[in-house]
Each structure stands twice: as C-alpha cells, then as structure tokens.
Amino acid sequence: MGSSTSYEVQVMQGGKWRIHAQFPPSGRDDAIDEAKTLESMPGLAGVKVVRDNYDDRTGLHREHVVYKHVPEKTVAASTPGGGASGGGGKYAHYLARAEANKSADIDFGDQLVNPPPRKTSRMGVFTKLMLVLLMSIAIAAVVVLLANNMLPYKKIAGLRLYGPTRSNIMIAITICTFLASVLISYFAFMRRDELDVPNLEIQERLKKQLEAKRQADAERARKKEIEDARQRQADEEAARAAKAAKDQADRERAEQELAALAEQQNDTEQESAEPEPEPEPEPEPEQKEEEFSNLSPVAEAQKAVLMGFFGEAVRALPPEMRKMDSYNRFGVNLFLAGAAESLGGARNLDGESIAEILASTLGIMGLKPEHAQAFAKRYEDYLLQDARYMAMFQSGRQTMGAFLDGDKETPAKLTEFLNEWNKPKAPEDPEKEVVVMFTDIVGSTAMTHEKGNLAAQEVVRAHNRVVRDALSKTGGLEIKHTGDGIMASFQKVADSLLATQQMQMMIEMHNQQTPDIPLKVKIGINAGRVVMEEKDLYGVTVQMAARIVDKAKADQIFVSDTVYGMAKGGSWRFVRRGPYYLKGIDGPAYLQELVWDDKVDTATVEAAARAERPQLEQLYTAASGLPLPGQAAPQAEAPAAQAATAAPVAVQAPAAAQPAQVPPRAS
Known part of the structure; x- marks a missing residue:
C-alpha cells in the first residue's frame, strides 16, 4: 500500500469550490489546460487546479494548489473590510460565513487536512427544509383555526358557510396558506448555493469538451498503433530482405563451388559422364500423384495412431505452452514429421502415405491444407538449416519408436523438447x-x-x-x-x-x-x-x-x-x-x-x-x-x-x- 496522486479541476460557484474534473498523475498539463478553458465561462467565480495526494495508510489527503485564477471583482467582493459593506451591517454575517468557507476550502499548501465530508452541508439543507415545512404547516393550521372561528355558520349572499361548502373552504385556505408559507420561508432562509443547483449549460459544455478530448486521445492512440504496425512491418520486410540476400549469396557460393568442381572433373572421362545430382530437382510429377492418392485401410489405421500420439503429447503440455507462436508451431511440425517417418518405417508405409498422414495431422494444428501438404513433402529441406531443426526431428523419431514399443508416457516428452527448442543456441567450437x-x-x-x-x-x-x-x-x-x-x-x-x-x-x-x-x-x-x-x-x-x-x-x-x-x-x-x-x-x-x-x-x-x-x-x-x-x-x-x-x-x-x-x- 502507498499513496495515490491525482489532479482536480475545481470551480467556484455560489461562493464555494466544487470539483469539476479529475485527472491521473500524468495529467497535470491537461488539468491546467482544462482550467484555462473554464476561465471565461459565465457563472464561474474562479478556477483552480489542485494536486491531491491520498495516503492509503493514514487516510489523509495532502492538497496543493498548482494553478488558480480568480477575477479581480470576485476577490474584492470577498475581501473582509473591502467595499461599502466591509464594516459589517446586515451582510456581516454572510461575509463572515463566506470567509470561513474560503478559509476551510482553499490554499492550505502542503498542510495535512481531513477534508470535511460532503454530507455535512446536505444535512444542513435538509434540516432547514424540514423546519420550513413544519413552520408552514403550523402557520396553515393557525390560519385555518382563525378562519373557522371568524366565519359564521350561516348563508351569506346565497353561499352556505356550513356543511361540505365550509369544509371545502377550509381545505382551500389550508393549501393556499401552506404554499404561501413555504415560498416565503424558502426565500427568507434558503440560499441557491445551499441547494447545490447545477449549472446545466456549463455541465453540458464540459461534457462535450470531455467527449471531444476522449475522441482526440482515441484518435492519437489509433494513429500511434498504425505507425507501430507499419514500423513492425518495415522491420519484418527488412529482415526478410536480409534473409533473402543471404540465401542468394549462399546459392551463388554453392554454384561457384559446383562450377569449380566441374572444371576439376572435366580432366577425366568418367566424371564427365556422371551427372548424379540431376534427377533430384524433378519432384513435380510425384506431387501431382500424391494430391490424388487415397490412403489404404492400413494407412488410415496408422493415421489414427499418429493423431492419438499427437493428442497425448498436447494433453501433457502445460496450459501456457499450448498457445504457441509460429516458431514453436514450426518445432512441433518437425517433431510430427520425425514421428510420421518413424511410424511409416515401422509399418512399411510408402512415402506418399506418410506425407498424406503427416499433412492430415498438421491440419489439426490449424495449418491450411495446401501449407500442410507442402510441408509434408518438403520437410527434409528444413532439416539442414539448423542443428536444432534436426534435433527436434530426431526427437520425434525416437519418441514415436518408444511409443510403438509400448511406452505410452513418452509423448509427454514434447514439453522437454520444446523447452530445449526455446533455449538460446550455444556457440560451437569451430574445430573439433x-x-x-x-x-x-x-x-x-x-x-x-x-x-x-x-x-x-x-x-x-x-x-x-x-x-x-x-x-x-x-x-x-x-x-x-x-x-x-x-x-x-x-x-x-x-x-x-x-x-x-x-x-x-x-x-x-x-x-x-x-x-x-x-x-x-x-x-x-x-x-x-x-x-x-x-x-x-x-x-x-x-x-x-x-x-x-x-x-x-x-x-x-x-x-x-x-x-x-x-x-x-x-x-x-x-x-x-x-x-x-x-x-x-x-x-x-x-x-x-x-x-x-x-x-x-x-x-x-x-x-x-x-x-x-x-x-x-x-x-x-x-x-x-x-x-x-x-x-x-x-x-x-x-x-x-x-x-x-x-x-x-x-x-x-x-x-x-x-x-x-x-x-x-x-x-
């Protein structure tokens, strides 16, 4: 527990300071700007900004005025001894009370105070209202009694002053007397500020200003978010461009090495007749063949085995690891590729069936069908990029092998493999x-x-x-x-x-x-x-x-x-x-x-x-x-x-x- 700070914009209405708006600790400048916009508004006798420090342990407030504006005429009117009424007279009581209110509400610097609760003034107003009502009832009762005694019980000018007519006359006198007494007592003993009558025009204006400020803040936040997204996109594009440039440099270096090797081998007849790598870059016919292939019943059974294996592995993951980013999903894909290859080798499945089973299992993770098919056919290309890729692939092979041998707890090792997968890569000794x-x-x-x-x-x-x-x-x-x-x-x-x-x-x-x-x-x-x-x-x-x-x-x-x-x-x-x-x-x-x-x-x-x-x-x-x-x-x-x-x-x-x-x- 500690202290909390806020900034309050207060306005003077009816001789008292009232809170107009509150701002967070970082809103000092906004609070001052808000106060300045209120200076020229009619009906306000002053504006100030107060920094309020609230201590949770003691329950005390520390208030400090950071900005204040009071028109000169208001200061002169509220100064004791100033003006025609400064010496006292019938307004001395009200001037003294206004001075007391001002001393109680403002300008105490950093002095610790316990602000009086709002309910005190409201209770005073309620008490006065009750007194006004009781006094009005008493006056109405006295007037009715006097009228009843003064009016004779006879018929005057065709009007019978007895029976129901007399009762109606008494009720009318009672109501009129009560209402007149309430109005007279109200204006005699009550002030407008004690009823805390709000200035609707000011409130509506302030409400519009606050709404406009909120909209402006939301617009600034939206623009900042768009700028941040553009910056992230630019950084990602730069990273992709750098990666593409590096890959291109690697390809060019490999081509140069192959060209040098070809020159070296041109001296012998046997080397010139042995283009071994040529058949490999033609997988297109096989891909088309796989797209239209159907799994045999045996392959369908092995597909169920792989999906059950993957389900056990996912269920063993902690809840925080189940929401994976793209890097961890890629690691799980390699893990499944190793498991699928191990399963296919153990059950004598052909390459097409293994790729189809792997693609179907990857679809469970939300991978699009075309992406799953592409990964299932090309995952071997990824294995040579990083030692961790091959390690995750081999982990899948070993885990599936143990699973087929009867160890049903081994899929839970996926948690350990992912923890190892996310560790920073340690520098390797370049020579060993x-x-x-x-x-x-x-x-x-x-x-x-x-x-x-x-x-x-x-x-x-x-x-x-x-x-x-x-x-x-x-x-x-x-x-x-x-x-x-x-x-x-x-x-x-x-x-x-x-x-x-x-x-x-x-x-x-x-x-x-x-x-x-x-x-x-x-x-x-x-x-x-x-x-x-x-x-x-x-x-x-x-x-x-x-x-x-x-x-x-x-x-x-x-x-x-x-x-x-x-x-x-x-x-x-x-x-x-x-x-x-x-x-x-x-x-x-x-x-x-x-x-x-x-x-x-x-x-x-x-x-x-x-x-x-x-x-x-x-x-x-x-x-x-x-x-x-x-x-x-x-x-x-x-x-x-x-x-x-x-x-x-x-x-x-x-x-x-x-x-x-x-x-x-x-x-």
Whole structure:
C-alpha cells in the first residue's frame, strides 16, 4: 500500500469550490489546460487546479494548489473590510460565513487536512427544509383555526358557510396558506448555493469538451498503433530482405563451388559422364500423384495412431505452452514429421502415405491444407538449416519408436523438447574431433533412365528413412544431403560402425520387401579434426571420407586406417582392401572393409580381396605414375596409356540443395 496522486479541476460557484474534473498523475498539463478553458465561462467565480495526494495508510489527503485564477471583482467582493459593506451591517454575517468557507476550502499548501465530508452541508439543507415545512404547516393550521372561528355558520349572499361548502373552504385556505408559507420561508432562509443547483449549460459544455478530448486521445492512440504496425512491418520486410540476400549469396557460393568442381572433373572421362545430382530437382510429377492418392485401410489405421500420439503429447503440455507462436508451431511440425517417418518405417508405409498422414495431422494444428501438404513433402529441406531443426526431428523419431514399443508416457516428452527448442543456441567450437560418414546410392542415374523419376525419388526417400532412423538410434548428426547420399557425423567410432551396420541390414530388409525397386548403398567413414562453419564440415578429414566412399562398391562399408585403429578391441570384423590411389596421400592407401553381414564368412571376403588386389595395383600404378613399394618403376608410356581409362574418380560431396524459407523466432 502507498499513496495515490491525482489532479482536480475545481470551480467556484455560489461562493464555494466544487470539483469539476479529475485527472491521473500524468495529467497535470491537461488539468491546467482544462482550467484555462473554464476561465471565461459565465457563472464561474474562479478556477483552480489542485494536486491531491491520498495516503492509503493514514487516510489523509495532502492538497496543493498548482494553478488558480480568480477575477479581480470576485476577490474584492470577498475581501473582509473591502467595499461599502466591509464594516459589517446586515451582510456581516454572510461575509463572515463566506470567509470561513474560503478559509476551510482553499490554499492550505502542503498542510495535512481531513477534508470535511460532503454530507455535512446536505444535512444542513435538509434540516432547514424540514423546519420550513413544519413552520408552514403550523402557520396553515393557525390560519385555518382563525378562519373557522371568524366565519359564521350561516348563508351569506346565497353561499352556505356550513356543511361540505365550509369544509371545502377550509381545505382551500389550508393549501393556499401552506404554499404561501413555504415560498416565503424558502426565500427568507434558503440560499441557491445551499441547494447545490447545477449549472446545466456549463455541465453540458464540459461534457462535450470531455467527449471531444476522449475522441482526440482515441484518435492519437489509433494513429500511434498504425505507425507501430507499419514500423513492425518495415522491420519484418527488412529482415526478410536480409534473409533473402543471404540465401542468394549462399546459392551463388554453392554454384561457384559446383562450377569449380566441374572444371576439376572435366580432366577425366568418367566424371564427365556422371551427372548424379540431376534427377533430384524433378519432384513435380510425384506431387501431382500424391494430391490424388487415397490412403489404404492400413494407412488410415496408422493415421489414427499418429493423431492419438499427437493428442497425448498436447494433453501433457502445460496450459501456457499450448498457445504457441509460429516458431514453436514450426518445432512441433518437425517433431510430427520425425514421428510420421518413424511410424511409416515401422509399418512399411510408402512415402506418399506418410506425407498424406503427416499433412492430415498438421491440419489439426490449424495449418491450411495446401501449407500442410507442402510441408509434408518438403520437410527434409528444413532439416539442414539448423542443428536444432534436426534435433527436434530426431526427437520425434525416437519418441514415436518408444511409443510403438509400448511406452505410452513418452509423448509427454514434447514439453522437454520444446523447452530445449526455446533455449538460446550455444556457440560451437569451430574445430573439433569427429567421425565423418558419407553414404552414396549406387546406380541412381541408371535407375532414373530405366524406371523414371518417380521410382528414383522413391529410392531416395527409402534411403533417407533408413539412414535417419539409424542416426537417431546411435546419436549421429545429419550434416547435409548430398543429392544421392547423406553426410553425417558421430562423436564415437563405435557409434558410426553400429549405425552403418544397421543401415545395411535395414536396406537388405527393404530390398526383400520391394524387389522391383532395389536400393544399393555404399558407405565410407573417416575420423579426424574438422572445421564447423555455417552448419557444414570442412577439412582434410571430410575430403578423405568422400574419397573413401568412392572406392567402396554396393553393400560395402569402407573405413580409414584411423577408424580401424580406434575400433580395435571390439567385436567388429574387418578385411584389408587395396591398394588405392587417394589424392592427398603419399603412397598406396589401404582401407578396411567392415563385414556387417553375419551370414558372410570373413574368409570368403578375404579371398575376394586377394583376388582383386593385382587389378588394384595396376590401377594405382597407372593413376599415380609411381611403382608400388618393392616393385620396379614401370615404363613411361604405361601410366599415360592406362591413365585415361583406369583413373579412379575422386568424388567430392556436392553442396546441399538450398532449403526453403522458414519462419523467424520470436524474440
């Protein structure tokens, strides 16, 4: 509890100050302006502005006059001893009372006073009115008695002064006497100011002024709101323009890198005949196909599962988190995308059904159908923009996996994921030790020519589901999509080996279920120090991982000697492969193949490696122009003759496709 301050505009009417209007603590200037507008109004003997401080604890008012205007004639008339009547006379009593009222009402500065309650003057007026009425009744009674005694009981001039006529005469005398007595007593004892008669003209005028002021304030507030909205819109447009400029710069840089890579690869015939990224940017036919597709009964059942899962997650949210801004809704969309992909992989649903189920679930959140369909088909583009986007997506995958395994409480983890989603992004060390993995779809270009874009795109989607499911289970982090593969990183070598084993096993199961559209993938792994910049990895470690995957064949997992040395002591089975010519490495490079299939005997793989070794030695000699250690130097013509046909292709991961625009965070 404390004190409250207000400003009062008071006007003098009938010798007393009365409150005309009140203003808040910030309305001092408005109160003074209001007082100045009242100075010239007729019927007012003075105007002043009083600052009123009210103490809640003591119940006392502290009043201070901040502005006052009283005409000179009013001051002279109210000054004791001034004018003709200053010495007293019959007006001395009224002058003394006016002076007392003035002293009681105004100009006490900062002195603490208890203002007299308004009811005191009203009680005085009421008492006088009662006295006037009683006196009038008494006078009327006396007059009636006198008239009754004076009038004889006989007939005068045809008028009978007895019976009903006499009663009517007495009643008329009573009423007339009472009314005359009331009027005379009123004008004798009552003053106009004591009845507090309002000046209707002034009140109407003041009411119009207050209404005009309120309208002006409302108009100013509306204009300010419009200006603020325009300013916000301008800021948002500037932010969008800056984002668009940054995206354009990223696209131009990616195009320059691709152009430089193309120039480098033009020196070999095999590179010029391998336009791998070309089939991907043609999803239009599939989109049209999906728009007219209908869900099967099995897919409809899984749609109900996803909606039930989402309902449990929303019910577990605190009330304050259910009203989401656009940034949190986007995070929930990514969470549902991961859950839908995990559900589709577990129930063997095709990509079209998964997209349709996801779009239907997003519609529950109020997303327009066309926006829901677009997100369901393009959500993969968002995953590479920020590590938090991929983390939320993987959270949805893991949560749905646990939900399908029987853990019905796991949807409630959405609250934890949203809390993590809203935390400020911590700065990352630009350079650190990681394990880098590349996957590459084998024969994607040939499949596009043979079976069309739709089949090739379905293969890419199956590859993405398999790889991301394994990454979510082993703690891997997807860095980018390379067109026909995925680049990912791990913190531990054991996690990378386990993830790649799971990938190849799941791919084998996929091929058994859909033999008409087979998926063949090769994988390369390297470990070392990398530089993290703009959500990507750079450095020699990344380049070597890309060259290692190029040496592998379908269904193979190749790792570097660094990874092999860090994996010793485990239950992994490795077979030495090589020699290979790898750009940036002096001498022949020997790689290790991870034997992931338990049905395959390691001795069989070793025999195949020995049988392949003479051919690899010839290719190394032709590509490097140097003999293997312990061998004589080849003839000068041999390398040149064989290089054109046997040079290995150094495949570098192409830049990721630019993702679509995403909504900004609320600050």
